[in-house]
Amino acid sequence: MARKSSWEWSRTAQTRQSMLQAAREIFAEHGFAEANVADVVARAGSSVGSLYHHFGGKTELFLALYEDHQAAHEEASASSVAKAKQAGVADPVELLIAGARAYLAGAWERRDLVRLFMEGDGPPGFELLRRTRGREWIRQNAVLLGASGDPVDRFMVTVLTSIIGEAAREVVTSDTEEAAQEVIDAAMVLIRRLDPLKRPE
Missing domain, CATH: 1.10.10.60 (Homeodomain-like)
Known part of the structure; x- marks a missing residue:
């Protein structure tokens, strides 16, 4: 049986x-x-x-496709961060970069889906779901970075997450994998330059 x-x-x-x-x-x-x-x-x-x-139905099928796509993103990013930690990486920004690289690599691999979900042609309620996911992504990044709850830290984590999201938009419209990789590398340089939790003297 x-x-x-x-x-x-x-x-x-x-x-x-x-x-x-x-x-x-x-x-x-x-x-x-x-x-x-x-x-x-x-x-x-x-x-x-x-x-x-x-x-x-069609709506539930679309949402299931979105959830599977997001789960793949999260699994790849979490795995990449875990591997970086095992390799001795302790700097929160470098851990974020490890996760971001995996996220952006997944965006290239599933660029057809990313373009679909970016275009806003979804069922009723999909935009709300995307915004809710976006807020959760910011929260997870804040935890990874060890950010405090004060407004400046929240703002910086939001900016950082937005950089990764905008990089994904550029990655999925790139003509070649090499061009996509250039965008990913540029995004990582920008994240390091921002050093988001460093306060000005």
């Missing part, structure tokens, strides 16, 4: 992944508003009933 259950779970996961991949392609080609559920299931080799069973 356990073997059958494991097989069914694997098949369900595979079906879900096939639909997400098909949705990624269809949404990237047509945008959310113009995308058609029938096109997604046809490309996934599945059925409309199966899509509604796994996701509930």
